[in-house]
Amino acid sequence: MxxxxxxxxxxxxxxxxxxxxxxxxxxxxxxxxxxxxxxxxxxxxxxxxxxxxxxxxxxxxxxxxxxxxxxxxxxxxFSTQASFKDLINAYRQPSLLGVDRWLAMVAARQLSQEAVCVVDCGSAITFDYIRADGRHEGGYIIPGARLMVQALTRDTANINICAPKSNAASADIQSSPLPGTSTFDAVSFGCHKMALHGVRALIKEAQLNGYGILLCGGDGEKIANELGLTYIEGLVLNGIAEVAELDKH
Structure with a gap:
């Protein structure tokens, strides 16, 4: 099949x-x-x-x-569940937790039985904390670099002139060790740095509290490479396969 x-x-x-x-x-x-x-x-x-x-x-x-x-x-x-095997959802109303976050945690739990923080770097960047006993402790949601750029280009007139909305939505957010020399580069580089440093600070805090780190999502590999962390491709898809009990080889 x-x-x-x-x-x-x-x-x-x-x-x-x-x-x-x-x-x-x-x-x-x-x-x-x-x-x-x-x-x-x-x-x-x-x-x-x-x-x-x-x-x-x-x-x-x-x-x-x-x-x-x-x-x-x-x-x-698929929809979010209150529990799966020994993984327990922290939300009082489980359905309000995004199903992508839930499935990423399901997959992460199969990879590690230790305390782990799952960091999904997509449009938004989400952090979900799982104790060693499988209990989800909750998480954080922060805007990713693209959302920051879109907010600035939507709500700030002069940046709209330099980077129209149609371009900002699809632009590849770039990083640079140097400040930008155009308005859009300044926004793009700055938003990337904000996202990177926000992720870095929360990851450092999680590590100090004994959590292993798993990164996933479209921007996760770039951030994992910059921070020297583990990136898992297709973690949500792995979670789908786990919950569906699809054959494994």
Missing amino acids: SELLIDLGNTRLKWRLQYHGLVQSYGAMPTCSLSLEQLHACLPASFDALFLASVANREKNSLLETWLIEKQIPCNR
Whole structure:
């Protein structure tokens, strides 16, 4: 049986095709420009079942639903649980915790039975703390560099002149050891530094409190490389596979 796993986020759609637990192919595409034509062109044409975790808006979810109806494929959609095995959700209302954060924690718990902090660096940067006994202690959510840039370009007129909204939303946020010599570079470099130093400070605090660190998400690899930390590709997809009990090899 072939399974298509999809993690539909605010910035990217991440997917993985598995056959009896073996990864056959994988990929990602920007969510902002998602279209029915793109789904047909970029996602696998043939599979038996789909497993979906989504935090995207109604429009993007509806687009994916239309694609599935056309393909006549059953969809197994995941929601956040109060617990999974020995992992206990800290939220009083578990459904209010983003399913991507939950599934990343599920996957992290399978990788380590020690206290761990899961840092997901996407549109927002999230920190979730899991004790060694599996109890989730809660977390933090801070804006990622792109959200900071978008806020500045949206709400500050002179920066809008230098970097229109249409460009700011899709720009690759760059880092530099030197200050920017244009307004948009100053914003881009500055927001990256704010995100990096915020992540660095919270990670240092977590390490001092005895937590191991796992980074994931679209910007996670860059930050992991800069800080010398472990990056796990597709942690949310790993969580989907774990909860769905898909065959492993």
